[in-house]
Amino acid sequence: MYSEKVMDHFMNPRNVGEVENPDGVGAEGNPTCGDVMKITIKVEDGKIADAKFRTFGCGAAIAVSSMVTEMAKGMTLDEALKITKESVANELDGLPPQKMHCSNLGADALKKAIEDYKSKHPQ
Amino acid sequence: MYSEKVMDHFMNPRNVGEVENPDGVGAEGNPTCGDVMKITIKVEDGKIADAKFRTFGCGAAIAVSSMVTEMAKGMTLDEALKITKESVANELDGLPPQKMHCSNLGADALKKAIEDYKSKHPQ
Amino acid sequence: MQVRYFDHAGTTPLDPAVLEAMMPYLRESFGNPMSIYELGGRASAAVQEARADVAALINARPSGVIFTASGAESNNFALRGIALARQNEGKHIIVSKAEHHSVLNSARFLEKQGFIVTYLPIDGYGMVEPETLGKAITKETVLISIILASPEVGTIQPIRELAKMAKEKGIIFHTDAVAAAGQIPIDVKELGVDLLSLSAHQFYGPKGAAALYVREGLRIVPLIYGGIQEGGRRAGTENVPAIAGMGKAAAIARERLSHRIEYLRPLRDRLIEGVKKTDNVYLTGHPAERLPGHASFTVEFVEGEAMLLMMAAKGIYAASGSACSSKALKSSPVLLSMGIPSSVAQGSIVFSLGHENSTDDVEYAITEFSVIAKKLREISPYRGGWGGVEEAEKCIPKK
């Protein structure tokens, strides 16, 4: 069902937890309907210095969270905002079609975290 | 499907043909719906001295014809009139249920042959 | 005694290679395709692979293939599923008199539900004439179902032409290809049909697996409701071993089809020629437009079941459309619809050949057939002709 890469990120998720004193926090989803992802980021010099997640959800949701935090780290905020559901899924060598929408909230949670940071640090 | 006895009487039917100068002839059935049996008998001293048949029909019909002529031979007319569908089927070690009615016309054909004889020899 | 099996239209033996393809799913790979662990994944992959193989046999996309459990189920599903989906557009359905019971009786069920059904007459060869179809179509017609090839008389219908007439009027067209699949090339696009039924046990696959092809985008109401198997169109835990077997049988049939046809045709032609040497024996069905392995006859003055039994005693297994040989005790409606008098229909004998049949089988069958017909005619009151039988003049089928 899942690609090897999904299984790897699910079984050995990267970046689990919260960054200390996060600069931005974003959550997406709802446990009554499915998955919930919470992403915290540390921003330094306009770049995402660190990103961590906590996720309630299926294998895809956890793998997506792990992957999106890996992808974001080191990116400028603008680069990170360009991460999409599709690009995360691609990095994971694909997701089953029925999982593309419901469990693929990583990019949305990251976006919210960045927006949270931006709202606190207006330019 | 059929008992061994049915198969024996079907594969090796007894009394096929017509008796010469028959004293009674009886036919039953209709080829458009199924089986036709024609029985000819020779009567001597109030007994059936000989009986033969010709049958158009399935395995059961042929076995029934063979058996009924065997049973009738040597019987008095009154005894022969008591032969029934059931007694023929019993002598054959049974017939499949769906064949009990449609292919079991031997007793009826025999009865007609006896009646034919009686109508020609009123007492 | 050596068995010579000539009833492939009844069912075929399972190809040993097909059985082999089924075995893993009867043993260690027993999982439910719906489950998410690897055992389920393996089962699910087997079903998808089989779907692709079955689709390839009829030149369809895999997504157009819905697995069912029998040809009868596929036919019920097609007729009732489309009738229900389309009933607001019209309540008229057309089927032919050459159809299998599962189509005819589905149509009768729909009549009870308020549909009007036209039963198209067939000619002396069992063929539907396109003109007849043209006249039967009304503005209310939503579905036409015509069999691709008859298991009883072997006749292949002009489906391409008939389906085209349907398409021109926007009417859905279904064909029952159960007796045809694996016997002749089938291409749903070329035929132009919207739905097509097939059943594995008719082409060396297992009993219990069959399929309905449904053209992409065509809505059909399920016959069996429940879970989301088969895209929600046919519920029930997938019969994985049988489906895997059907896939394998389809792949083999596709690969060997032209060889099989080349092998069967001369065998069939020899059988027809040989059997017809016996007096008063007539070919039923179309002489040219017929299945490559199909040889069906009427044998006058004798009854089919008796013929079958005597042949079986010689190891020759064949079939008959006679009333007495059917467990329903009714003569084949197809034979009667072809204008064959019922007394003659009683002498129906059907040989359906398979690629395991040898020339020797055929020569043996020809010889024994003649002996057995003679033996039974000896017993028959009609051995000299139908005589007093009312239908006597009608007895010789149209040629």
Place this chain on the structure above:
Amino acid sequence: MQVRYFDHAGTTPLDPAVLEAMMPYLRESFGNPMSIYELGGRASAAVQEARADVAALINARPSGVIFTASGAESNNFALRGIALARQNEGKHIIVSKAEHHSVLNSARFLEKQGFIVTYLPIDGYGMVEPETLGKAITKETVLISIILASPEVGTIQPIRELAKMAKEKGIIFHTDAVAAAGQIPIDVKELGVDLLSLSAHQFYGPKGAAALYVREGLRIVPLIYGGIQEGGRRAGTENVPAIAGMGKAAAIARERLSHRIEYLRPLRDRLIEGVKKTDNVYLTGHPAERLPGHASFTVEFVEGEAMLLMMAAKGIYAASGSACSSKALKSSPVLLSMGIPSSVAQGSIVFSLGHENSTDDVEYAITEFSVIAKKLREISPYRGGWGGVEEAEKCIPKK
């Protein structure tokens, strides 16, 4: 890695003795039961023998057993076949909210056909209360269908009591025993049911064979029309190998039932006890009135599919009623109907044991379960409790 299979409610492995009983019909005895030669007779005899064995498992007469191809088909057949046969007497049907999709969706289909359906609520254990049924019955009620045992929460319904209420009012009663057959003793006479569904692949028989018991003299409209197989009540060439396998599986189940129950119960009880040692894990379904091999839970703060995947990586194959684990992406309606909040239902885990499971399997599962729940909770934003989640207070199921 050693596989520990705990999803017998999904499907069971095929008993090797069952496979052996099927093999002749997959090989030399491939005939069609309808044909009159010996090859057909052998197939027909196999079907009749299997019918007697299946009947014996439920204490029915063989003539009451109609073979179908799946539990889903049996349920569709029961509901729609009786509804159609009785529609002139009333158009009200009662089913419970504990039913399988194949019953629920058949009921929904009947709603579209003009029937009124009452979906009976269930209590926190998944149980139908007889009082509730009593209130739902109207003069129009013609059919009641209530599941015998739930594959999702293991609860066994008080069918005898419920069926008695139906009988008193002259209402036909069907029970879906697919998850129960081969697990607990079933006696159609003692239960007092008119119809009962069962499926072979749930008791070590093959996929593709199932049955509907129909009480003698009860008229039912066919779901699949065609030939006169199954006494004209279910058309389609019989799946002889699968039916023979179902017969064998039924015979074995009948013989070993009490041993199997004695073996499974302590195993199940140990599993429940062990798994519940992990915090915030709750048994779902009835603690006493449950299937002998059934242990189902909700695991708070984690999602079931993730649990399943991590367990599968350790060779533990189980099931879940969570939305994400179902291919339809919907949480089990049964869990929700029991009053379990959907956030908690996401943590559904179902172990269904079989007699191949060892004590070692169970101890291993208990240990790994605890490790995996902890690991996933580590990742979960709710590891400390539901916190802001609206339904937080409702999260603990009724005890």
